[in-house]
Amino acid sequence: MPETEANTTDSVETEAAETDATSELGDAGKAAIRKERESRQQLERQLRESKELSDTLAAKVQEFEDRDKSEAQKLTDQIAALQQQLADKDAEVAKATLVATKAEVARVKGVPANRLSGSTKEELEADADAYLTEVAQQRDSKPRKPPVTGLKSGASSSGDTSANPREAAAAALRRMRNGG
Template structure:
């Protein structure tokens, strides 16, 4: 509750450009990860009309600042790349492609081991190891855990299922077998 009121005061001071006690406007704080920042929080309906307006304005400003930050980072990267030679740009591109290739090869190997060991597809990402042998050992241990959890606790009833008597070929045979 206290934090919400403080945010409203801070929003008003930022909009007016002055601190409540006078002096310099506050410096913007780095964005904090707020799980309810982009979605309606569970306490939003308790804010009232003015609180909801302030919250929407804050979220709009936050989105705008994030877009400005992304644009500024792109410009910084552009300025850094401006002074690089073509060889440096090519070597950076090769390094990023090699990193991507390594990640894709590791992912493909995990899926290959999962298929070979008949491990469910959803568990392939959980395999850990850098070599095929390590991945196979991890898959074996994971399979043991999965099989332990999937074993039925109830033993089958031997009296159920297909009986030993042959099926009758006609209705008259079935009636005579019933009365025997």
């Protein structure tokens, strides 16, 4: 129950109790009680008005603070957004620089760019050198096989080496079509 309704209910109950008491009092007592009631009602009105004024002032102060706060908050949000954009651009530039450096080192060293790892030119060059050393060791450690000779490409089983490659391919196609 709101405060004004509670005060009104209390006033009505108090007045009923005082009415019973005033029937025994004389004119002077009744006048004093009436004056006291009027004073109390006036004080209650002033208290309500004071509370309403206080609430209104508090709301205005809060509104003023929020208005200033929102402007400050807007600026803070804009600064944060700009800082994030700057960080994103810095990351993009760093990534592009790394890709370009990786391509340059790969070209100079003669290694695949996707094989290189590192975040600086020195690290990329060291990785390229390590890769070249590893490839050289693998090449040296494998036994070399002599090249195989006498092999032909295609599906020809005729053993006819006198035909040119086109004729051999055409003959192989005919055999496949004929099922044999």
